[in-house]
Amino acid sequence: MSQPHSNSGIADVLVKIVAKRQERLDQARGRETLTEPPRMARFQTPEGNDFLRALADHRGRAVIAEIKMGSPSLGSLKGTFDPVEQAKAYARGGAAAMSVVVEPDFFHGSYDLLRECTEASGLPAIAKDFIVDPLQLRWALRAGAKAVLLIAALYPAAELYEYAQMARRFGMVPLIETHNTADVAKLSGHEWELVGVNNRDLRTFTVSLGTSEGLYGSLPKEAFKVAESGMHTAADLDRLSSAGFDAFLIGESLVKSGDPEAKLAELLGKS
Secondary structure: OOOOOHHHOOOHHHHHHHHHHHHHHHHHHOOOOOOOOOOOOOOOOOOOOHHHHHHHHOOOOEEEEEEOOEEOOOEEOOOOOOHHHHHHHHHHHOOOEEEEEOOOOOOOOOHHHHHHHHHHHOOOEEEEOOOOOHHHHHHHHHOOOOEEEEEHHHOOHHHHHHHHHHHHHOOOEEEEEEOOHHHHHOOOOOOOOEEEEEOEOOOOOOEOOHHHHHHHHHOOOOOEEEEEOOOOOHHHHHHHHHOOOOEEEEOHHHHOOOOHHHHHHHHOOOO
16 A cells, blocks of 8 residues: 555544554564455445445444444543443444444554454444555454445545455445545545545544535435444434435444443434
C-alpha cells in the first residue's frame, strides 16, 4: 500500500496508526506466506453474504453493534467489560450484525477477539482494521468475518477498488468508510455494496450527525448506506433513518452503557 503522509490531507492519527500497522505486518509477513484468494471477485449480495443479508432483513433499523477495547480518544477499556458477554448481549438485544475492532496498538483489539465474539454471538461480523496489506484480509476471513472495513482516506481510488476486489475474492463484503466529499469521489466509476459515513472528525474527534446527512445525496444509489459514530438515542436513529440510511454502526454508547442489551432495546425503540 502507498504510504500516507500528514500533509496529504489524512489526519495525523491515521498516519500514526498506518505506520504502526505496516511495521507489524512487515514482521508477520516473514512468518506467513499469502496464498491467492480462492475465488473470482464477485459483487456481494444479501443472498450470498450473511452480513448483507442481516442488514437487508433489518433495513432502516439495522444496528451493527461494535466491540472495541479502546481507542485513541477513550484509552484502553480492557477490564471494564467482558467482550464475549457483550457480544452475546448484542445478539439477545436485537443487533443485526456486529463490528469488532481488531487493531492492537491504538484500539487494543485482535483477530482472536473477532473470532471469539463471532463464535459466541452467532452474529455476522465486520473486521475493523486499518488495511495496509492483503494478509489482513486473510486474517479476517480466518477469524470468521463476513465483511471488512476499508477507509477511503487511506488509498488512491484505484487502490481502494483493488482492495475491495480482493475482499470480494475472499467472499467478504467491503464497507467503504467515507468522511467527506473527497472520499466519496473515489467511488466514482464502480458499483459498491456497502458505503458508510463516519460522523467523527478524525482531526478533532468531534462528532456531528450532520456529516451523514450532508453526504447522503452523493453516496452510490445502489449501496446499503451505513451511518457510523455519534448515535446515542432512538431519536438519532430516527433522524438518520429518515435521511435514508439503512444501518447504524454504534460502538461507544453500547460499550460504555453497562447494560448493552437494554441500551440496544432503547436504541431500537423497544424499551
